[in-house]
Amino acid sequence: MRLTTAQALVRWLVAQRAELLDGTEVPLFPGAFAIFGHGNVLGLGSALEEHRDRLPVWRGHTEQGMALAAVGYARAVHRRQVGVVTSSIGPGALNMVTAAGVAHANRLPLLLLPGDTFTGRAPDPVLQQVEHFGDPAATVNDAFRAVSRYFDRVVRPEQLAHTLPQVARVLTDPAETGPVTLALPQDVQAETFDFPGSLFEPVVRRVPRPRPDTREVAEAADVLGKARRPLLVLGGGVRYSGAEREALAFAREHDFPVVETTAGRTLVPHDEPLYAGPLGITGSASANALAAEADVVLAVGTRLQDFTTASWTVFDPRVRLVTLNVARFDAVKHGATAVVGDAREGLAELTSALAGRGVVDPAWTMRAAMERARWDDYVDGLRAPGEGLPTYAQVVGVVNDAAEPGDYVMTASGGLPGELVGGWRAMDTASMDVEYGFSCMGYELAGAWGAALARDGVVTTLLGDGSYLMLNSELFSAAFAGHPFVAVVCDNDGYAVIARLQEGQGAPAFNNLYADCASAHENPPRADFAAHAEALGCVAFAAADLAGFRDAYVKARQAARTQRRPVVVVLRTDPAAWTDAGAWWEVGVPPHLPGHAEYEVGKARQLRYRA
Numbered sequence: 130m131r132l133t134t135a136q137a138l139v140r141w142l143v144a145q146r147a148e149l150l151d152g153t154e155v156p157l158f159p160g161a162f163a164i165f166g167h168g169n170v171l172g173l174g175s176a177l178e179e180h181r182d183r184l185p186v187w188r189g190h191t192e193q194g195m196a197l198a199a200v201g202y203a204r205a206v207h208r209r210q211v212g213v214v215t216s217s218i219g220p221g222a223l224n225m226v227t228a229a230g231v232a233h234a235n236r237l238p239l240l241l242l243p244g245d246t247f248t249g250r251a252p253d254p255v256l257q258q259v260e261h262f263g264d265p266a267a268t269v270n271d272a273f274r275a276v277s278r279y280f281d282r283v284v285r286p287e288q289l290a291h292t293l294p295q296v297a298r299v300l301t302d303p304a305e306t307g308p309v310t311l312a313l314p315q316d317v318q319a320e321t322f323d324f325p326g327s328l329f330e331p332v333v334r335r336v337p338r339p340r341p342d343t344r345e346v347a348e349a350a351d352v353l354g355k356a357r358r359p360l361l362v363l364g365g366g367v368r369y370s371g372a373e374r375e376a377l378a379f380a381r382e383h384d385f386p387v388v389e390t391t392a393g394r395t396l397v398p399h400d401e402p403l404y405a406g407p408l409g410i411t412g413s414a415s416a417n418a419l420a421a422e423a424d425v426v427l428a429v430g431t432r433l434q435d436f437t438t439a440s441w442t443v444f445d446p447r448v449r450l451v452t453l454n455v456a457r458f459d460a461v462k463h464g465a466t467a468v469v470g471d472a473r474e475g476l477a478e479l480t481s482a483l484a485g486r487g488v489v490d491p492a493w494t495m496r497a498a499m500e501r502a503r504w505d506d507y508v509d510g511l512r513a514p515g516e517g518l519p520t521y522a523q524v525v526g527v528v529n530d531a532a533e534p535g536d537y538v539m540t541a542s543g544g545l546p547g548e549l550v551g552g553w554r555a556m557d558t559a560s561m562d563v564e565y566g567f568s569c570m571g572y573e574l575a576g577a578w579g580a581a582l583a584r585d586g587v588v589t590t591l592l593g594d595g596s597y598l599m600l601n602s603e604l605f606s607a608a609f610a611g612h613p614f615v616a617v618v619c620d621n622d623g624y625a626v627i628a629r630l631q632e633g634q635g636a637p638a639f640n641n642l643y644a645d646c647a648s649a650h651e652n653p654p655r656a657d658f659a660a661h662a663e664a665l666g667c668v669a670f671a672a673a674d675l676a677g678f679r680d681a682y683v684k685a686r687q688a689a690r691t692q693r694r695p696v697v698v699v700l701r702t703d704p705a706a707w708t709d710a711g712a713w714w715e716v717g718v719p720p721h722l723p724g725h726a727e728y729e730v731g732k733a734r735q736l737r738y739r740a
Contacts, residue, residue, distance in 0.1 A: 130326055134286040135176035135318040137328065138242075138311075141293050142213060143183050146333040147301070149209050150371040157301075157334050158240070159202075159210050160185040160582070162195035166217025167256065168244025172318025173215055184213075187582075187610050192216045194575040194603035196228030196241065201576030203237045204562045205537065205583035208369045209336065211300050212579065215242040218315070219257025223269050227569065229276040232308040234566035235392070236365070236432075236456075238300040239307070241277075243270050245314040248284045270312040278307035284314060286322035293328070301334045303369060303471065304456040338370070339455060341470030341478060349427075349451045349468045350482035353383075356425035356449075358493045361385040362408060362437075365392030366430020366455060372473035373558045376429060377401065379476045384489040385427065386497035388416040390437045391546065391565045393430065395555040405497040406504050409437040410712040411547035411565065414507070415500035417712050420444050427479075429453045430472045433462060436565060439712035441736040448736070453479070463736065508552045511708060519675040520706035521548040524619060527679045528589055529553055531686065535586030536560060541572040543593045544626035544707060545619070551708045571600025574616060577695075578607040581614040587686050588614035595624045597658060601665070604695050608666030613689035616667075616697045617682070618658050621704035629707065630716065634724030642704060662697035672700045 132140065145157035163186050165174045177186050189195025192214070199212025216222050222243035232239040246258045246268050254260050261267040274280050279299040281292045296309050353359060361380050367373060373396045380387045380403050388408040389396055397404045406413030408420060420426070420443045428450065431437065438444065441463075453468045453475040454460040460467035468475055512526035525548045528538065539562035540549050546565045553561065562580065564572045573592035580588045597618050607614065621642075628641035638645040643653065659669040668688045672678035678700045685696040715735075718728040 130324050131321050132324055133172065133176065133319055133321050134283065134289060135172040136179070137286065137289055137324045139176040139180050139184065140329045143180050144329045144331045145297065146331055147209055148333055148335045150207060154333060155210060157211060158184065158213050160187060161213040161215065162187050162189050162199055163215045164189050164192055164195065164221060166221055166244065168218035168315045169215050169313070169318070172315060173242060173313060188606065190602040190606050191600065192221050192224035193227050193571070194600055195606065196225045196239065197231060197572050197575035198579035198603060199239055200228060200232050200237050201562065201579030202583050203239060205580040207371065207559065208238055208306060211238045211240055213240045213242065216244065218244040218246060219269060223272060226272050226276060229273055229308040229310065231564060231567040231569045231572060233276045233278065235564065236307055240296070240300065241273065241308060241310045243310065243312055245270050245282060245312040247316045248314045249316055273310040276308060277310040278305055279309045282312040283317055286317065286320050290325065290328055297334055301336050303336055338471040338474050341468045341475045345468045346478045346482050349466050350479060350486070352425060352449050352451050352466050353427060354483055354486035357488060357490045358422055358424045359385045359489060360419055360423035360426045361387040362390060362426060362428040362431060363387060363393040363396050364390040364429060364431025367393055367396055367472045368559045370430065370472035372476060375473050375476045379480055382480060383483055383487055384494045386419055386494060388419065390431045391550050391563050394550055394563060395561040396558055399554040402498045403494065404501060406501050407550050409443060410439050410710060410714050411436055411550045412710050413504045413551050414711045415504035417443055417710055418500050419496060423448060425449045425451065427451045427453065429476065432459045434566065435714065440715035440731065442713050442731055442734045444736055446736055514675055518701055518703040519678060520703045521545060521619060522552055522708050523675055524591065524617060524678065524700065524702065525549055525552045527682055528591070528617065531682060532556065533586065537580055537584045537586055537588045539563065539573065539577060539580060540591045541565070541576065542568045542570040542596055543624070545591050545593065548708050549591060551710055570596045574601055575603040577614045577616065578603050578612055581607060581612040587689060589617065590614060591617045591619065593625065594618060594620040594656065594658065598656060604662060604667055605665040608694040611693040613693050614695050615685045615689050616695055618697060618699045619702040620658060620699060621702045625704035628704065634718050635722045658699045659697065667694055668692055668696040670698045672698060
């Protein structure tokens, strides 16, 4: 079939199918996000137009924003489908590097198709091309190498037949998945070649479920079978495996208290007696209390990031660590007894290996519900109405109370992850997205656009004023396309959580809250978020207090359903009231600051590598 490189690529995208967790067959690439420029409008743009009935194309307004939307989509469908994002060359391409970092850190599939400069070089240097004096083949797209699981620059049409199977492998391999970048020089996009028809035959790409090695299972069972105070930690890999039921069944069968990581949040029903809460800095004092006394920890599907482990101070230094992870890279961390395999299959084999074994202390099992009840009381107190500006905890409580089965809640950066992870009470499994792997400001709105494409229930994203100002253009993209969600904007006059970190270590207040920033004005201007959101095509409500916010949020949910566009609710919030899980986080504290003494104490408590 004589096609251009771009036509062949799009035909291949359309032919790829995927299987969801319930066995339903769907397109692997359900849609594309595009901003066209001279580097992709004629080659890839024309090819996409030819298949617009089978591969919908949504127009973005920042390359970073639309790529973050694709990341949000991938999370919302549990990594079973992949968003495609294309940009022109130069600045448009570089704008997507941050989103690639988000996908890479969070192990989420993403296909990036940036335009590239001419391979023929006859018109060099072209518009938006940088030149490397000692390497004429280098382009700005080489910046993607550091944040891509797979990178290729297609310089001949026939190379597609060799690189596309690798693209599909990485995007659907649970151990290797992440962003894939295919740099497409604009002259190569338009070149023709006689492609084999077999390249475009429909293929169902199923996510594999690798079984663990029997020797690794036996070694892990020996450790787990001797535990008196075990703890089961559930991460995002449990979600992507669809192993929520198996994980809870394992905990019940073997009397393991269970906690969640940030990526694993909402895997366990809140009223489960074995549930001790979310773990770590943005988690709960209840989960952290059990972690401090556990003698064996079974960590399933988690890379054990520093917020989960409180910079490796949340566990007893004598703890035995067992990991079950599909990626050996994650499984072997900190000298753990590693079981490499799919979460669902691995838990099944561990259950069999542990049959008739185990001497878990009954009092330990009961601790989960007792500690979580104390945490619930603490959160109830934070949610209760009080004097002054509403707090983040109260905002989360209002959203939580109004939530219905099928809803989806999300946030990313700043102080809201701690409030949402620590305070949310789940009614549905896998109903939360907290992007705290890369903690990317701006993900909240763009990612919500992607989630709204994937979910039927009400998607609610919570963000601060800083994140709103950093990246809000995809509000218009979602409004224009007709993809509704609710955005709750908590206006606390600046980067409040960083101000907390700064001042909490004894540093002077500086350049975070607006009151501590340089300005030529005695009374600097304030952003009118509601008016701005309306100008971008959204419905907007401004609430004056907690009662007003409760009423506005209910109206916003209804408006999102009926008007098919984002609804923004704005509320002034307290910049100094926080939920505290009582955990330590390592940041570099200079010796002259008062917080350095606590830093030294924390460093001494860190869990060291054990062979």
